[in-house]
Amino acid sequence: MVFRTQKVEDAMVMMIEGKLLSEQETTPMREQISSELETGTKKFIFDLKGIEFVNSACLNFLMSARKLVSEKDGKIVLCNVPDQLKKLLSVTKLESFFIIAGRTEEAMTMLRSKES
DSSP, X not given: OEEEEEEETTEEEEEEEEEOOSHHHHHHHHHHHHHHHHTTOOEEEEEEEEEEEOOHHHHHHHHHHHHXXXXXXXXXXXXXXXXXXXXXXXXXXXXXXXXXXXXXXHHXXXXXXXXX
């Protein structure tokens, strides 16, 4: 699993690729999120088009990231969500916990519309 980050306007885009198989693999991403929150970033986009395999570690990461960001009054939008993850979110009834966009541009628009 690898991830890259890119600042787009006032949002942090995290492009996640590969397989999230364990909690240890997600530690660098959680640390990056915490660091961004400390510097005032409150908008996050998780671009998941590169995810090859999803399991409970992936769900745990998404839920813990959502909790971490929402505790700081931030927002996360998932985009380019693979079908396997969409199905898993649906089966586990977790899709209502996330804002899901088709593409990165749509995610940015959704974050802008959430401003108040």
